[in-house]
Amino acid sequence: MGTHVIKMPDIGEGIAEVELSQWHVKVGDLVVEDQVLADVMTDKAMVDIPSPVHGKVIALGGQPGEVMAVGSVLISIEVEGAGNLKESDKPAPVAAKEAPVAPKVEAVVESKPAAPRTAPVCQGPMVAREADERPLASPAVRKHALDLGIQLRLVRGSGPAGRVLHEDLEAYLAQGQSNASAPVAAAYAQRNDEEQIQVIGMRRKIAQRMQDATQRAAHFSYVEEIDVTAIEELRAHLNEKHGASRGKLTLLPFLVRALVVALRDFPQMNARYDDEAQVITRLGAVHVGVATQSDVGLMVPVVRHAEARSLWDSAAEISRLATAARNGKASREELSGSTITLTSLGALGGIVSTPVLNLPEVAIVGVNKIVERPMVVKGQVVIRKMMNLSSSFDHRVVDGMDAALFIQAIRGLLEQPATLFVE
Template sequence: MVREFKLPDVGEGLTEAEIVSWLVEEGDRVSEDQPVAEVETDKAVVEVPAPVNGTVREILAEEGEMVPVGTVIITFDVDGEKEEIEADAETEAEQEAETSAEPADADADADTETGGRTFAAPSTRRLARELEVDIEAVEGSGPGGRITEGDVRAAAEAADADAESEPETAGSTATDATESAVRAVDEDEAGEDVQPAEAADRDRTLAAPATRKLADEEGIDIDSVPTDRTRDGEPFVTPAEIDAYAEAQKRAQAADAEAVSAGSEAGADRGTAGAAGEDERIPYRGIRRTIGQQMERSKSTVPHATHHDEVDVTALVEARGRLKDRAEERGSDLSYMPFVIKAVVAGLREYPILNSQLDEENEEIVLRGEYNVGVATATDAGLMVPVVESADRKGLLEIADEMNELIGKARDRSISPDEMRGGTFSITNFGAIGGEYANPIINYPETAILGLGAIKEKPRVVDGEIVPRHVMTMSLAVDHRVVDGADAAQFVNTVKEHLRSPELLLLE
């Protein structure tokens, strides 16, 4: 039996995902739960497992393609069960409704499959569907009999050639329509102005579903495509006519662009201008788009108020220096962040209003009973916030180990969505790249985020003398609907107290 596998919702509320890479090829044997693909959701990159034991029959989505949830992305031949082939009844019904009098056996070949396996890339199969070519009947010229796009196009051209020998209702052929579409382009060779192929102007055009899809992909109004074909007295357009019309339009537009470019260059010759670099376009989707949407929602929903301060962390620097080697002997990398997390928990215990969320629908402020601290992490895909859960019940080394593991998974994009959910408060360390103060954006629906500046040696007055001290700056942003400025300042004072005297963290 052929088992279709649809893209599942691998994240809460997911509507689409990008196919990052296929881990199998058509014809490969797979076992149940074996990863077959990597997909990027709006949270992370996750592996998609095979649902059965069997053989990969067909891969239906390309790497880099955005696929809606519920779309069939791969099919399998299941072990130990008889293969069953089902006709695409929906497509057939749609095609019959559009073409009305189309011969009943027109798609007969498309509804059956040969007993052998057909090897072709997803892009080749898509092209075959667009050109209405039965890929099972195409002889492959690639390695191992693999069907190439050239094989599909050759089959489509052969089918068009066969159609030329058959009488058409209006006494013309597809080739005639194609020639009429590109005639304007040929005029360029005679030195005349290049014009797009003359568009038709119809209210109704018959075409197969694949042909309409091709027109949509090319950005072509199917009612404007020239054709002399008819079906039941109505104009009927083929894929070849779509291709010819689109090509004519593109070549005409290219000629226009060349003319404009030539005019611009001539103008540049008359003046002084430097060579401009080319723009680069980066897809705004996946994790990057989610980050942007989250930031936009937070900034547009939450009235931010930011409190800036600094703290003398000389004693913390010394304590961490004494403990770092001992931590390494136990296999832990002890940075300053675990100390800060424990100090933040102390502040949240004393001022729980900062460990809260605003339930706008029920008009309630929810004081969270857990202390789940998110640590903002810079990655190639953008800023992610892994969450250290129950930080109040963990020691420094336990926090360090868990945090480092989560940060590593975020940076190699193997972190799961669950590991970035449930945060009650966030910390961002912009000082890692040298900054001192910032206005961090709250990780909505939390109500506060603490930004850490770089630790720098600065002159300070101690016991009446100017001495060098290690100083760290802090920027606390709060949701001013929930947190007052006084609470924000007192919370920061508590955090400062624990960082100035790190032995207090032993009590946490």
């Protein structure tokens, strides 16, 4: 028998060290070739480390959350034959410890379809939570629970740190009346437990990037309301006519198109600022980052060359990238190189938000939810669909007047959607 040592690989882009995010194996496990052994986190993406051999894990080279240098020993595997390490060169094994599970953050994704309920459905096993305690769950799961008439605080979560998943809602429903006799008082029982969760992996990278952005850039935000009645009518018409053959359109590809057209007159928004070199780089190509929440954290996959894409092309690319990001399959190339970012909280978008810049970009456009409101149009009170854009800019590079004019240009394009396609 021999020992095969796997070292932390050179992931490229000049990266000298990476963070060990999660082990998928432990000492004593039998592994096969191409089996994923660990996840490591770079500044831009999560990377799987597969096994090149069959064998038995005999030592782990680090613990989740540890920053490891490229070329350091990641894992040692006992293999048949000589292996790739001489007996005299074997490193001392690192004792395996119980690795803490990295917390997942809320994902902003489309919820699973569910028929709305007007009354609570049958309840499954209840969980004792304080009345004001907010259970861990993604916005999609919260929406799903609301549609099903389920009180989320009563559902036992099977995800990390007790996170409630879609599967938990289905299991809750499947229990039917079998647990209907569970004492209601349990839901109001006092709790004094505590839980500590390490900030590692993607969550730590997000924290570092957000802190860096707010410390380095001079943020200012600008909010404008937009009448999206006309463009929503156009979207519904296109979906009815072409949805079956070309795919359904959300509002996002229209917003991407509006960005592309508006940037022709405001190229200073489609830029990156190198504050160390004191250089602003304006780009002709519009690479739109679409902020996407995933189970491993906030990611910004990039719709490249949005200026050359049709509505359906943009829609297909946004969908593809969002799926890849949520599944943790987005590549480093797909998560880097954006020139301006579009962020949306969908139905949970609230009235106003203050998005944080995705450095080194100088502008980010935030989309709030669409609501119907009475508006005065030509002296008459009518119901219109209204939506706010809450956008942030780097005041070191972008003047307030230019930011306002830029958002007003987007407003004009969305309120008169034919102008999106007039060259």
